[in-house]
Amino acid sequence: MIILDVQGFSKAFFVHHLQRHIPAFNEVDFRLHAGEFLLVRGVNGVGKSTLLRCLYRSYLPTAGQAIYHAHAGLIDLACAADVDIAALRRTEIGHVTQFLRARPRVSAIDVVTEPLLNQGQTRAQARQIAAEWLTAFGLKEDIWDAYPTTFSGGEQQKVNLVRALIVPRRLLLLDEPTASLDANARAALVTRLAQIKAQGVAMIGVFHHPEDVRDLVDGELHLTNTQVDYVAN
Numbered sequence: 705m706i707i708l709d710v711q712g713f714s715k716a717f718f719v720h721h722l723q724r725h726i727p728a729f730n731e732v733d734f735r736l737h738a739g740e741f742l743l744v745r746g747v748n749g750v751g752k753s754t755l756l757r758c759l760y761r762s763y764l765p766t767a768g769q770a771i772y773h774a775h776a777g778l779i780d781l782a783c784a785a786d787v788d789i790a791a792l793r794r795t796e797i798g799h800v801t802q803f804l805r806a807r808p809r810v811s812a813i814d815v816v817t818e819p820l821l822n823q824g825q826t827r828a829q830a831r832q833i834a835a836e837w838l839t840a841f842g843l844k845e846d847i848w849d850a851y852p853t854t855f856s857g858g859e860q861q862k863v864n865l866v867r868a869l870i871v872p873r874r875l876l877l878l879d880e881p882t883a884s885l886d887a888n889a890r891a892a893l894v895t896r897l898a899q900i901k902a903q904g905v906a907m908i909g910v911f912h913h914p915e916d917v918r919d920l921v922d923g924e925l926h927l928t929n930t931q932v933d934y935v936a937n
């Protein structure tokens with residue numbers, strides 16, 4: 705089942721004080737099916753994060769299309785209305801970065817149970833599931849009821865990941881999700897990614913340590929400053 709069909713996808717930033725465009729990526733083409741994992745590679749500044757942000761529509765692409773096969777039908781992520789993008793973000797498309805935008809005075813357990821409560825689970829069920837995930841990622845129980853604003857970088861990232869993964873999406877965009885994780889948490893993440901991949905979640909990921917996800921990768925997208933190469937594994 706096709707999840708995403710990307711063609712001629714390009715992004716350039718117009719930098720006002722330079723009065724010129726700076727290209728990020730150009731003419732990206734690929735197709736992603738349910739349960740497939742696409743690894744995005746390339747040197748610093750080549751446009752990997754920008755590609756994920758354009759697919760999540762935090763940025764508008766400059767050209768091309770990204771046809772997402774939603775439950776409700778086909779939708780071009782490049783030009784869909786903001787209200788439709790917002791709906792997809794709530795239910796079908798997730799974007800995980802290394803940074804948690806912690807909300808003041810919301811505890812870690814409330815941050816990670818919220819997606820389950822929104823799904824209609826009871827508070828007790830949600831807490832039980834969240835406890836299992838937080839334990840798997842090695843977030844110590846002492847701080848589950850504390851506010852993540854005070855957490856270390858790695859602890860914040862664990863909260864961020866659990867929140868993003870606790871309710872399965874159809875398409876997951878992973879932007880360096882292991883950047884501040886210790887070895888145990890990295891292993892826990894890879895285990896969870898393998899589980900959701902087996903359930904049919906399609907993923908596009910940028911990884912600082914690609915060897916962590918070697919066994920999950922179905923294809924690689926190599927971004928370079930001059931061209932884009934898609935290689936199926």
Ligand SMILES: Nc1ncnc2c1ncn2[C@@H]1O[C@H](COP(=O)(O)OP(=O)(O)OP(=O)(O)O)[C@@H](O)[C@H]1O
Pocket residue numbers: 717719726727728746747748749750751752753754755
């Ligand atoms: N908001 C922005 N305004 C202008 N230029 C930007 C903006 N965001 C990114 N860029 C530029 O776009 C290019 C691609 O950046 P991007 O962060 O996507 O690279 P990357 O491949 O993810 O890099 P890294 O491996 O260092 O994380 C860079 O040259 C960057 O300076």
